[in-house]
Structure formats: C-alpha cells, structure tokens
Amino acid sequence: MENDNKIHVYEGKCPASYNITDKFCIVFVTTKMNYSAAQEFCDKDGGGLINIDTKERHDLVQKYAKSFTIYIQGERRVRGGPYFDNTGKVIDEWPFVHWASG
Secondary structure (H helix, E strand, O other): OOOOOEEEEEOOOOOOOOEEEOOEEEEEEOOOOOHHHHHHHHHHOOOOOEOOOOHHHHHHHHHHHOOOEEOEOOEEOOOOOOEEOOOOOEHHHOOOOOOOOO
C-alpha cells in the first residue's frame, strides 16, 4: 500500500531529523514508499518499523494512524501462515496483540 505520508517509530537514540514523543523516536516522511522501502528507510537510520507488542505502542500508533499510514513489523513466510517480527518471533505470541477486524 502506498500513501503520501508515513510515520516511522523506534526507541533509543534519535537521529537529528526525528522527533521524540511519548518516549519514542518518530519521523514523518512525505515521500511515497511501500512496506519494503519504509523498512529500508528505518534500517538506514539504525531503527526499524514499530512492533506493537505493548498497549503503550498500540496507543501511540492509534494516536497517529488517523493522519498517517503506519507500517509495522510483520511478514508472512508462506501464504496464509503466521506473521513474524524482525527477530523471527511469531507475532501472535507477543505479550500484547490487538489486531483490527479485517
């Protein structure tokens, strides 16, 4: 999926172009990009796409989701199979999982 605006969020030391809000580093990007490009963008900055494994992260994403497309960690290795995060852990095994319907 592509839209004009993206938000990237990660914890830790923020690059100069990032903002710190709600204990996270975030960056707003107006360049169109797909999931892979967004992931690469974050990787180059030493960050990564957010994993929503806590209510705090879920609430942060909900706060910005109305205005921006937000890419989160999660890739399927086989069609119809489980989603895995960047560490190889099955997302459904995270301590906090809250998928929207559909």
